[in-house]
Amino acid sequence: MGAISVAEAAERLGVSVSRVHQRIADGSLVAQRIGSQWVVDERSLLRIQERSKAGRPLSDRSAWAVIAVSEKDRDRLHPSVPAASARARMRLKRLLEPALEPIVGEEAVRELAVSLRSMLRNRAQRRPFRAASADLGDLSADDRWAMVVDLGASGIASADVEGYLAESGVDGIVKDYLLVDADRDPNVVLHVIPDGQHPYPDSRLRLAADLAEHRGPREEARAAELLHELALEWKAEER
Incomplete structure (x- = not known):
């Protein structure tokens, strides 16, 4: 673009x-x-x-509940509120139904990416930054990250360091590595989550949301592939 x-x-x-x-x-x-x-x-x-x-995005709690359902993680869903779990399952079903068939064509891929971004936008506050290239290695190895995204395995091409960081750790990371806000060409992306929120490092749904937020054709296509995989598994389990 x-x-x-x-x-x-x-x-x-x-x-x-x-x-x-x-x-x-x-x-x-x-x-x-x-x-x-x-x-x-x-x-x-x-x-x-x-x-x-787009429709109104889910709250951060509701977005993570959908991700938890996709991971079959009942322990982190609120067991005292069964209606919340039912709503999360319904929302996941609504998201995955259009992905039951392979997603073909740029317009279809974009529509699915829009739905994904709209539903899960509030799972984290996405903050793009620039850092000195010499600091990127130390930054990615910093133990304050809740989770660092494996860019090579994920298919994300536009950032050098990306991951999930608890809210209480943001100011320290920004200060220690002299991070500068960057709307264009960031080389660091922080997904800021509430303290104590599990980031689901192996979640394909969460990764699909990360990919969709990059808005590149490569990333959106990979996000659509991940949703298609999840949709087929969901359908098989329903039978």
Whole structure:
């Protein structure tokens, strides 16, 4: 994805050019000034379009309940609230049903990725940063991570260090490694989760959500493959 003009961004969003300039000024749209003109980052625009169309995302607790159900982890579901478990199973079923057949075509892959991002967005606060290249090795080995994502095995191509970090550890990590907020070209991605939340390091559903959030065609296609695998297993277990 590249950059588009302010006028094109306004047309896609169905708003005025001045409204796009307001979004650029308040930081909700990523843009770059080239000469006397602004150009808008297309990926940033897609995020806004998607959020305006998508349904209300689940709370962090509900999102993790769906992930727990996908992992058949009854111990971490609230046993005193059986209705919550039933809702999580229903939501998982709704997510997986469209993936029962192989996902073919860019549009179908994108639709599934949108559903995944919408449902599980609040499982963690996604914070992109840049760090000095020399610090990345020490950063990935830091024992404060709840879980570091194996980028090579996952199919994620756009970050050098990515993982789940408990909320209480964020300030220390940011300070110790001089992390700088980076909306464009991050080399560190923190998924900030509540203290005590299990990150499900082997969960294919959680990994699919991570992949979908990168919004690249390679990552979204891999996310669709993972959902298809889960859907087939879910269907076989229902019989």
